[in-house]
Amino acid sequence: MASGGLQLLGFVLAFLGWIGIIISTAMPQWKMASYAGDNIVTAQALYEGLWMSCAMQSTGQIQCKVYDSLLKLESSLQATRALMVAAILLGLVAVFVAVTGMKCMKCMEDDQVKKMRMAVFGGVIFIIAGLAALVATSWYGNRVARAFYDPFTPVNTRFEFGSALFIGWAAASLAMLGGAFLCCSCPRRETSYPPSRGYPKNAPSTGKDYV
Numbered sequence: 001m002a003s004g005g006l007q008l009l010g011f012v013l014a015f016l017g018w019i020g021i022i023i024s025t026a027m028p029q030w031k032m033a034s035y036a037g038d039n040i041v042t043a044q045a046l047y048e049g050l051w052m053s054c055a056m057q058s059t060g061q062i063q064c065k066v067y068d069s070l071l072k073l074e075s076s077l078q079a080t081r082a083l084m085v086a087a088i089l090l091g092l093v094a095v096f097v098a099v100t101g102m103k104c105m106k107c108m109e110d111d112q113v114k115k116m117r118m119a120v121f122g123g124v125i126f127i128i129a130g131l132a133a134l135v136a137t138s139w140y141g142n143r144v145a146r147a148f149y150d151p152f153t154p155v156n157t158r159f160e161f162g163s164a165l166f167i168g169w170a171a172a173s174l175a176m177l178g179g180a181f182l183c184c185s186c187p188r189r190e191t192s193y194p195p196s197r198g199y200p201k202n203a204p205s206t207g208k209d210y211v
Contacts (some may be wrong), residue, residue: 004103007119011098013174014126018091020171021133024167025084028054028064029162031144047162050081076143083136084168091130098122098182123182130175137168159185 028049047054054064067073101119141161148158 003099004148005028005148006186007103007185010123010178010183010185011102012178014091014098014178015095017130017171018088018095018180019175020167020174021050021087021091021129022118022165022169024133024137024171025050027162027164028052028139030164031094033160033164034148034158034160040055041099043151046159048159049076049162049164052086062095076139080136083132083139087129087136087172087175090132094125094129094179096122097125104191118181119185120183122177123185126179126182127176130172130179133168133173133175137165137172141165 028051030049031047031049033046044058045054050064052064054062057064060210070078097118099122101122103115103119137186144159144161144165148151148160183199
């Protein structure tokens, strides 16, 4: 029962992490215009994401524009897109694989060994998906930080971390933690010892000696 509870907890955490990766990928707030120093703009707030850039007016109206051409984007942004999409697809595969290996599911009940292996394999895929999302968000965040501290970057074009980055970091951590729990939920095999050999019993003495 303990391994079953750990398996269920791992799946729930990994599934929530996968949902968070999807939300982070779709959000436009990967970086937001900085208002530090002399760069004070109160009329609008600027956001940029993987798929579009948005401007929110002081009245609350939001205007977004999807990036026109894929070929005009920076190679780093294209790589970040690819990693996040790969993380989502890997997470989708991991969900189906892990569900198949869950103890609460009735499929593959006749072969418990394969069923446990499916759960562990799903956990490994969740870990890979979380790593892909973690690399993408960390790489993007590093670029934002380097541009912010670059003295040659104009003040009015500096950006800070957006909320999508924090959601992506948390989601990647949940996916990897849940995948690790799924991998650890497989019970250890008990060591089997060969049956002890019986020794023949001495026949009871009849009290008679034969010559």
